[in-house]
Amino acid sequence: MHKINLAEKLALFSTHWDPKIVAELNGQHVKLVKFRGEFVWHHHEHEDELFLVVHGSFDMHFRDRVVPLREGEMLVVPRGVEHRPVADAEVSVLLFEPAATLNTGSAGGDKTIARPDWI
Amino acid sequence: MHKINLAEKLALFSTHWDPKIVAELNGQHVKLVKFRGEFVWHHHEHEDELFLVVHGSFDMHFRDRVVPLREGEMLVVPRGVEHRPVADAEVSVLLFEPAATLNTGSAGGDKTIARPDWI
Numbered sequence: 001m002h003k004i005n006l007a008e009k010l011a012l013f014s015t016h017w018d019p020k021i022v023a024e025l026n027g028q029h030v031k032l033v034k035f036r037g038e039f040v041w042h043h044h045e046h047e048d049e050l051f052l053v054v055h056g057s058f059d060m061h062f063r064d065r066v067v068p069l070r071e072g073e074m075l076v077v078p079r080g081v082e083h084r085p086v087a088d089a090e091v092s093v094l095l096f097e098p099a100a101t102l103n104t105g106s107a108g109g110d111k112t113i114a115r116p117d118w119i
Numbered sequence: 120m121h122k123i124n125l126a127e128k129l130a131l132f133s134t135h136w137d138p139k140i141v142a143e144l145n146g147q148h149v150k151l152v153k154f155r156g157e158f159v160w161h162h163h164e165h166e167d168e169l170f171l172v173v174h175g176s177f178d179m180h181f182r183d184r185v186v187p188l189r190e191g192e193m194l195v196v197p198r199g200v201e202h203r204p205v206a207d208a209e210v211s212v213l214l215f216e217p218a219a220t221l222n223t224g225s226a227g228g229d230k231t232i233a234r235p236d237w238i
Contacts, residue, residue: 001195006193025216
């Protein structure tokens with residue numbers, strides 16, 4: 001039981017689309033991730049997913065619209081809803097989602113991180 | 120499915136020890152709460168609880184030590200562990216916890232918010 005400093009954790013990695021686990025509670029993971037560029041379209045069959053912008057901004061694309069998100073803003077993407085994060089510049093995001101969640105969800109492919117690292 | 124701006128939500132209330140629900144996912148609630156002063160000692164029998172400081176600072180007291188938490192820092196308090204938040208000045212905190220979690224946990228008493236409002 002120790003405190004977690006988000007800035008210190010974010011300084012530990014520089015990769016993109018590569019979520020790192022920083023905490024676990026009630027079967028959920030808290031992850032930190034950096035986005036830059038366009039991710040793959042995907043959905044999660046069984047998991048709702050929360051995105052909270054820690055630093056920077058990005059756009060969450062849905063099939064019918066785009067939701068821009070800035071620092072201090074968050075969005076819940078319900079299970080089953082196709083989405084694709086797009087970041088013009090690097091953005092740091094906190095994720096809250098079930099421990100079983102795969103970053104690419106239904107899509108798979110070479111961006112899949114099967115077992116995210118703890119940092 | 121709409122974005123949630125933490126600063127805008129925090130501007131909607133000024134009460135202390137009175138958590139407000141801002142999102143629900145996977146049976147968990149995301150809440151915002153303002154602390155000032157000393158809360159009651161309590162634990163949660165079945166729920167782990169995450170505290171993320173959005174603005175300000177506070178001390179989480181445990182029976183054997185104190186963990187100071189500042190903006191951008193978070194702490195998971197596992198189920199069963201007695202704790203008491205203490206804030207010298209007002210602090211705004213984001214909570215992640217199961218939807219069933221009561222703010223006073225095992226302790227009950229007049230600070231209990233049986234059904235937190237959504238904002």
